[in-house]
Amino acid sequence: MQPLDPSLPDLPADAALFLDFDGCLVEIAPRPDAVAIPPGLAGRLARLHDRLGGAVALVSGRDIADLRGFLPDFPGPIAGSHGAELSLAGQPIRTTHAVDLDAEALHRAAADAVADNPAILVERKPHGVALHYRADPSLRPVVEAVMQRLADAHPGMVLQPAKMAVELRPRGTGKDGALDRLMALPPFAGRVPVYAGDDLTDEAAMAHAQSRGGFGIKIGAGETVARYRLADPAALARWLDDALVGAG
Ligand SMILES: O=P(O)(O)OC[C@H]1O[C@H](O[C@H]2O[C@H](CO)[C@@H](O)[C@H](O)[C@H]2O)[C@H](O)[C@@H](O)[C@@H]1O
Numbered sequence: 053m054q055p056l057d058p059s060l061p062d063l064p065a066d067a068a069l070f071l072d073f074d075g076c077l078v079e080i081a082p083r084p085d086a087v088a089i090p091p092g093l094a095g096r097l098a099r100l101h102d103r104l105g106g107a108v109a110l111v112s113g114r115d116i117a118d119l120r121g122f123l124p125d126f127p128g129p130i131a132g133s134h135g136a137e138l139s140l141a142g143q144p145i146r147t148t149h150a151v152d153l154d155a156e157a158l159h160r161a162a163a164d165a166v167a168d169n170p171a172i173l174v175e176r177k178p179h180g181v182a183l184h185y186r187a188d189p190s191l192r193p194v195v196e197a198v199m200q201r202l203a204d205a206h207p208g209m210v211l212q213p214a215k216m217a218v219e220l221r222p223r224g225t226g227k228d229g230a231l232d233r234l235m236a237l238p239p240f241a242g243r244v245p246v247y248a249g250d251d252l253t254d255e256a257a258m259a260h261a262q263s264r265g266g267f268g269i270k271i272g273a274g275e276t277v278a279r280y281r282l283a284d285p286a287a288l289a290r291w292l293d294d295a296l297v298g299a300g
Pocket residue numbers: 072073074075076079080081082083084085087111112113114115175182184186214215216217219251253
């Protein structure tokens with residue numbers, strides 16, 4: 053069991069907590085549909101939601117419908133597709149950008165471009181597409197070249213490198229924007245933003261949390277702007293559980 057970062061403070065009682073999903077709440081899996089939800093995760097999120105007056109949000113590169121499939125009872129807001137969509141508690145999903153995207157055409161173009169490489173997995177999202185090469189990492193240059201061509205052909209979209217994947221997301225979106233949007237709303241407004249994430253896509257949001265008086269927690273290895281680090285999702289779970297115990 054990895055020790056907790058000894059410098060990591062307790063979760064502030066007035067925190068606004070932003071949690072990434074893959075590699076942060078759940079371990080990375082061979083395929084996006086193969087992640088295992090830890091047995092205590094849903095209960096932990098519900099208790100944190102109560103403890104923080106509802107100021108707990110999921111912020112993911114996955115689309116919201118996909119995330120809801122894994123965490124159907126999550127009671128708080130979800131920012132999905134790298135901030136391109138947002139669902140406030142009890143409200144329908146709404147789009148946060150103005151990029152005019154024919155998602156089906158984009159998915160078709162991506163799938164056609166890698167049709168000769170069955171090891172490349174095409175993830176179709178309502179606001180973009182991801183090409184995964186985890187099954188054969190030697191295909192990374194192929195994926196990068198295809199995605200660069202697609203980005204050139206879709207000026208409204210930008211490249212988003214991910215873990216063993218390359219994605220396209222709408223220009224102007226991002227997890228930092230999602231954090232900003234939520235921090236302007238109750239019950240997040242006026243609280244201390246705390247953001248935990250593992251990936252490149254989380255860096256801007258962690259920097260943003262820190263610029264607003266809060267802090268970031270990098271999960272796992274790799275360069276980061278985050279002030280603190282925890283080894284893996286299990287270490288994050290223990291830190292969150294400590295906060296719940298501390299709260300009595
Ligand atoms: O923002 P996140 O919640 O961390 O989501 C980032 C991307 O995660 C997923 O892909 C990654 O996780 C998969 C499952 O562990 C793994 O197989 C893949 O290699 C990783 O890149 C998801 O599929 C993407 O849509 C998310 O954007």
